[in-house]
Amino acid sequence: xxxxxxxxxxxxxxxxxxxxxxxxxxxxxxxxxxxxxxxxxxxxxxxxxxxxxxxxxxxxxxxxxxxxxxxxxxxxxxxxxxxxxxxxxxxxxxxxxxxxxxxxxxxxxxxxxxxxxxxxxxxxxxxxxxxxxxxxxxxxxxxxxxxxxxxxxxxxxxxxxxxxxxxxxxxxxxxxxxxxxxxxxxxxxxxxxxxxxxxxxxxxxxxxxxxxxxxxxxxxxxxxxxxxxxxxxxxxxxxxxxxxxxxxxxxxxxxxxxxxxxxxxxxxxxxxxxxxxxxxxxxxxxxxxxxxxxxxxxxxxxxxxxxxxxxxxxxxxxxxxxxxxxxxxxxxxxxxx
Amino acid sequence: xxxxxxxxxxxxxxxxxxxxxxxxxxxxxxxxxxxxxxxxxxxxxxxxxxxxxxxxxxxxxxxxxxxxxxxxxxxxxxxxxxxxxxxxxxxxxxxxxxxxxxxxxxxxxxxxxxxxxxxxxxxxxxxxxxxxxxxxxxxxxxxxxxxxxxxxxxxxxxxxxxxxxxxxxxxxxxxxxxxxxxxxxxxxxxxxxxxxxxxxxxxxxxxxxxxxxxxxxxxxxxxxxxxxxxxxxxxxxxxxxxxxxxxxxxxxxxxxxxxxxxxxxxxxxxxxxxxxxxxxxxxxxxxxxxxxxxxxxxxxxxxxxxxxxxxxxxxxxxxxxxxxxxxxxxxxxxxxxxxxxxxxxxxxxxxxxxxxxxxxxxxxxxxxxxxxxxxxxxxxxxxxxxxxxxxxxxxxxxxxxxxxxxxxxxx
Numbered sequence: 001x002x003x004x005x006x007x008x009x010x011x012x013x014x015x016x017x018x019x020x021x022x023x024x025x026x027x028x029x030x031x032x033x034x035x036x037x038x039x040x041x042x043x044x045x046x047x048x049x050x051x052x053x054x055x056x057x058x059x060x061x062x063x064x065x066x067x068x069x070x071x072x073x074x075x076x077x078x079x080x081x082x083x084x085x086x087x088x089x090x091x092x093x094x095x096x097x098x099x100x101x102x103x104x105x106x107x108x109x110x111x112x113x114x115x116x117x118x119x120x121x122x123x124x125x126x127x128x129x130x131x132x133x134x135x136x137x138x139x140x141x142x143x144x145x146x147x148x149x150x151x152x153x154x155x156x157x158x159x160x161x162x163x164x165x166x167x168x169x170x171x172x173x174x175x176x177x178x179x180x181x182x183x184x185x186x187x188x189x190x191x192x193x194x195x196x197x198x199x200x201x202x203x204x205x206x207x208x209x210x211x212x213x214x215x216x217x218x219x220x221x222x223x224x225x226x227x228x229x230x231x232x233x234x235x236x237x238x239x240x241x242x243x244x245x246x247x248x249x250x251x252x253x254x255x256x257x258x259x260x261x262x263x264x265x266x267x268x269x270x271x272x273x274x275x276x277x278x279x280x281x282x283x284x285x286x287x288x289x290x291x292x293x294x295x296x297x298x299x300x301x302x303x304x305x306x307x308x309x310x311x312x313x314x315x316x317x318x319x320x321x322x323x324x325x326x327x328x329x330x331x332x333x334x335x336x337x
Numbered sequence: 338x339x340x341x342x343x344x345x346x347x348x349x350x351x352x353x354x355x356x357x358x359x360x361x362x363x364x365x366x367x368x369x370x371x372x373x374x375x376x377x378x379x380x381x382x383x384x385x386x387x388x389x390x391x392x393x394x395x396x397x398x399x400x401x402x403x404x405x406x407x408x409x410x411x412x413x414x415x416x417x418x419x420x421x422x423x424x425x426x427x428x429x430x431x432x433x434x435x436x437x438x439x440x441x442x443x444x445x446x447x448x449x450x451x452x453x454x455x456x457x458x459x460x461x462x463x464x465x466x467x468x469x470x471x472x473x474x475x476x477x478x479x480x481x482x483x484x485x486x487x488x489x490x491x492x493x494x495x496x497x498x499x500x501x502x503x504x505x506x507x508x509x510x511x512x513x514x515x516x517x518x519x520x521x522x523x524x525x526x527x528x529x530x531x532x533x534x535x536x537x538x539x540x541x542x543x544x545x546x547x548x549x550x551x552x553x554x555x556x557x558x559x560x561x562x563x564x565x566x567x568x569x570x571x572x573x574x575x576x577x578x579x580x581x582x583x584x585x586x587x588x589x590x591x592x593x594x595x596x597x598x599x600x601x602x603x604x605x606x607x608x609x610x611x612x613x614x615x616x617x618x619x620x621x622x623x624x625x626x627x628x629x630x631x632x633x634x635x636x637x638x639x640x641x642x643x644x645x646x647x648x649x650x651x652x653x654x655x656x657x658x659x660x661x662x663x664x665x666x667x668x669x670x671x672x673x674x675x676x677x678x679x680x681x682x683x684x685x686x687x688x689x690x691x692x693x694x695x696x697x698x699x700x701x702x703x704x705x706x707x708x709x710x711x712x713x714x715x716x717x718x719x720x721x722x723x724x725x726x727x728x729x730x731x732x733x734x735x736x737x738x739x740x741x742x743x744x745x746x747x748x
Contacts, residue, residue, distance in 0.1 A: 025538075051538055057568060062527055062561035069468075069531025069545075072516070075538070077531075089557070096521045097528065105509040105517035106499045107730045142731050165733035210736060254736035 004200040005192045006177045009151035010040045010116075013158035014078060016204050018048045021076060024162060026053040028063055028080030028116075037082060038118060038177060060090035064115060068097050071113040071167075078162050084119035084171060085128040091136070098167040099142030114161045114168045119147070120228055120275050121307075122175035122185070122321050126314040132227075132276035132307070137169045138253040138285065144209055145253040147171040149230045150180075150197025153250060156207030164209060173227035183232035183324040185317075212256035214263070218245035221269040221334050224260065224286050226252065229273045229322060236327035242335060244271075252282055257289055264294040269334045272304040273327055279309050300337030305330045347589030349581075353657055357667035364669045367391035367616075368401020375630040377638075382608035386599035389611050389643060392618035397679040403622040410621060412686040418459065418617050419681065421479045422451035422674045423696060427703045428474075428484070429648070432491055432505075435707070436652045440715035441491050445506045447472045449615070449647030449665060450580060452673035455479040456620030457546070457576070460628045461514060464543040468516045468529035471506050472578065473548050480513045484703070485710050493722070494714030500729075501722045523549060523556030526575070530562045533571035533637075544572040544631045552583020554598055555591045563605040566637035574627045575602065575639040578614065580646035585659040602639030614644030615670040617677040643670065724748065 004012060017024045026041055032055035035042030045053040056063050060081050067077035081087045087094070094115065102110045121130030137145045146161055146168055148154040154172070161168035175181050179191040192198030215230055220243040225233045230248045237244040245263050249255065264270050270290050272283040283304040290302055305322045313320050350358040370390050373381065392404045429446040436444040447454070454475025461467075467476050477487055489496025491505040499509060509517035516532075519525060529547030536543050549559060554577060566573055577598045581588045595601055599609035610627075613619045620642070627638050647665040649656050661667075681687035714720035725748035728739045735743075 057564055059561050059564065061557055062565050065524065065527030065558055065561055066531030066534060066565055069528035069533075070535040071531075072528070073466075073532045073535040073539075075535045092521060093524060093527075093558075097519060097524050100519075101517055102733070103730045104499070104503055104507075104519070105511075106502060108498075108509050108511045109517050110733065144732075254738055257737065 001199050002202055003193050003198050004151045004155075005179070005198070006148070006151045006154045006172070007038060007040050009155040009200050010158055010172065011042060011044065012200065013155040013162070014041065014044060015047070017078070017159060017162045018044065018052055020204065023074060024052070024076045024078060025070065026078050027056050029056055029058055029082050031055065031080050036080065038174065040116075041080070060086055061093055064090040064093040064098065067113045067115075068093055068101070068111055071098075071111045072101060072109045076112055076162055078114040078116065081115060081117040083129050084117040084133050085131045087115070087117055087133065090115070094137070094143070094167070094169070095140045099140050102166065103142060110165060111167045112165050114158070114170050116170045116172060118174040118177075119171040120173040120175050121312055121317065122181060122228060124314060124317055125312070127311045130312040132274065134171055134252050135276060135280060135282045135285070138282055142166065143253060144168045144251070145171070146209055146251050147173065147226045148250060149173065149176065149227050149248050150195070151192050151200050152197050153207055153213070155200050156205050157209065157250065159204060160206040160209050163206065168209070171227070175228045176231070180231045181228055182235035184235070207250070210251045210254045210256060212259040213248045213250055214245060214259065215248045216244065216246040218243040219267060220244055221271060221331065222247060222260070222263040222267045223271050223273060224249060225273040226250065227275070229275060232322060232324055233273050233327055236324040236331060239324060240328050240331050242331050244331065255289065257293065260286070260290065261293045264290050265297045268297050268299040270298070270302045271327075271330055271334050272302065273306070273322060275307050275322060277309050278304065278306040281306055300334050303330050303334050347587060349587035349589070349660060351661045351664065353659065353661055355661055357661045357664040359667055359669050362669055365389045365391065367394040368404065370401070370403070372402045372406045372626060375626070375633055376635045377608045377630070379603045379606045379608045382603055382610065385610040386603050387597060387611070389613055390619050390623050391613040391616055392622060393616045393676055393680055397676065397683040399618050399680060403619060407618065407622045407625060412681070414459070415617070415677065415681060416687065418455055418621065419674065419677050419687070420695065420699065421455040421475070422617070422677070423699050424703070425451045425455060425475045425478045426674065427700050428478070428487070431703055431707055432488065433652065435491070435715070439717050440711065441493070441505050442716060443505045444491065444652045445471050446648035447475055449668075449672065450578060450644050451475050452617040452620050452677070453578060453614045453642045453644065456617050457624040460621065460624040461546070462543070464514070464541065465546065466514050466516055466532055466543070467546045467548065468525035468532070469518060469548045470522070470525070470550055470553070471518055472550065474506065474508070477508060477510065477513060477515055480515070482510060482513045482515070484706055488707060488710040489713060492710060492713070492715050494710070495720050496710060496713050500726045522553040523558035526562040527558045527565060530565045530569075530571055530573050533573035534569055537571050542632065544574065544628065546574045546576060548576045548578065550583060551577065551579040551581070551588045551598060552586060552591050554601070563602055563607055563639070567606040570636035572631045572634065573637045574631055575607065575637060577639065577641045578644065579641055580644050582646045582650070582660070584650045584654060597641055599639060599641040607637050607639050609639035609641065611641040611643060613670055614642035615673040615676060617673055618680070645670065
């Protein structure tokens with residue numbers, strides 16, 4: 001075991017896979033010589049050479065389009081989009097090409113690629129360094145969508161994503177790159193060194209895509225969250241003293257419906273928390289699933305705490321970012337209903 | 338004196354109520370351009386990108402250095418090229434007819450553009466991969482793709498290797514070097530660059546060929562592909578089929594004030610040639626040169642194939658609404674089949690009589706094959722494919738939510 005930040009864990013995952021599989025390639029803007037604007041690929045080009053780890057022109061459609069061609073040929077590209085907010089030029093290549101090549105060619109061609117992108121707010125990133133576009137990918141048949149919340153999960157899931165035979169959108173909550181964040185922006189920042197999720201095995205291991213993790217067992221209410229919101233929800237639960245069960249979804253597509261259903265059947269109540277905007281966000285899908293499969297077990301309407309339906313603001317960051325206070329209110333509301 | 342800025346809106350030379358007019362198109366004499374060295378740079382490519390490689394002159398003679406370059410291509414190979422093009426045209430006619438009879442939902446012809454795919458494919462080797470658009474079925478014909486499979490795909494019937502997933506003509510064949518076609522324009526252009534980069538990394542000696550139409554050069558992936566090809570120098574041939582029309586839109590709307598698309602490629606540092614796309618010998622010669630260059634590691638090359646879209650854009654299109662009815666007859670570069678035929682007749686390798694016989698024979702063979710293919714199902718007489726295949730291959734392994742949906746459907 002080693003102590004790692006999420007950045008180090010992600011880098012370690014790529015290191016392990018570059019070493020194990022000569023078909024694994026890493027590229028994107030600034031990921032080569034410089035090692036990435038978040039240091040996630042630092043040292044990899046030096047270790048594996050420019051043919052395995054390289055810099056690209058600033059063109060997301062080109063980055064993913066090249067990767068699609070490489071993946072179809074048999075390579076295993078793991079590419080980076082510098083911020084999830086900048087993935088949109090590549091949306092055509094991801095949703096119309098990568099996601100569909102296996103199906104439309106009746107399995108003659110496939111697309112085993114990973115698109116990594118830092119996501120989420122809480123860092124004064126403003127409109128184009130804070131977005132959470134996951135539901136724009138979970139709506140696309142043929143994609144898998146993953147979002148880890150600990151260094152341990154980040155490494156295991158990224159290795160699983162690189163080994164996966166299908167395209168995986170790998171969202172990295174940059175707010176928790178260096179340590180967990182419980183929603184109190186005035187408090188002292190903490191590092192992964194003191195969190196059990198920062199303990200990361202050396203070498204190869206993987207975490208299955210499609211499996212959620214119960215992060216806190218409880219009997220009163222099920223909280224569905226992922227990424228940074230796992231910690232913010234945890235802080236809110238501690239404040240209320242409500243015996244909530246917190247599920248870290250980890251895989252947003254496919255969803256671990258069995259784990260969700262078993263929990264809500266036990267608790268009879270459900271709260272969904274995500275940073276992304278509310279309308280047509282992933283929360284809507286989660287609520288629909290729970291409603292369909294757990295209707296007769298529910299004691300209260302399913303609520304959600306999300307980002308507001310507005311572009312992510314700069315100055316009003318903490319009025320936008322779902323706070324422990326908002327989650328606390330929602331927890332009481334669900335329990336009182 | 339100052340002038341007020343004014344916008345320009347490019348217009349085709351003639352509209353439906355006017356006579357065809359191609360007077361603005363310069364057709365350089367055949368045989369005047371040299372064969373450049375394989376390591377041609379974009380700077381030195383200027384005359385090739387602004388001029389036009391032509392081998393067959395108006396008399397039907399093969400002339401100039403490019404004719405010499407392929408002098409070893411024998412009569413049998415040229416007759417094969419002629420048969421490839423004739424087969425392509427008959428298939429287009431028969432499947433257009435089938436669409437009019439409601440036997441398939443949709444069809445797309447490549448009439449007038451047969452030489453490009455047929456001539457190019459014969460210069461590729463096993464393992465090379467095309468990234469075609471929907472108007473390069475001719476590549477499959479020249480690759481020897483089984484015609485019953487090609488037609489089966491158009492009927493979405495029991496012979497369709499894609500099991501009815503794709504619109505007619507959006508073929509896919511790994512074995513015949515034909516990448517899965519997407520309905521989204523331009524996307525395959527940058528994918529070909531990525532594939533070729535993987536070719537170079539694996540050192541297997543194969544190359545990739547990207548295809549795009551003149552209209553789709555406006556898409557961002559055209560820029561992406563030329564830029565990345567220039568940056569990484571992978572073994573890729575970037576083909577631009579300039580057939581003057583993008584559905585109803587005149588090519589000037591895609592090109593702006595630029596005279597050639599080949600010149601645009603040069604701006605990225607990619608050497609480029611402009612070629613008479615209706616001259617089978619010019620297609621064969623430039624394809625051979627480009628393949629040799631690319632395989633030898635001299636980096637990417639772009640080729641603008643100058644041609645004319647004779648047929649409607651698709652079976653859902655009526656060109657009489659936007660261009661003169663007989664515009665194709667006025668096209669200065671003529672018809673690729675007629676031109677190769679005339680050359681072979683002139684050189685004593687073929688005759689009008691044998692040509693007429695061959696035409697009838699190909700037609701009979703295709704009609705007989707078409708009957709067999711239609712027996713496996715058409716839109717008016719379907720042999721249904723199991724709806725459960727909808728869920729097959731969305732992922733390598735079927736996730737639980739798809740299994741539940743398949744069960745919900747009753748399978």
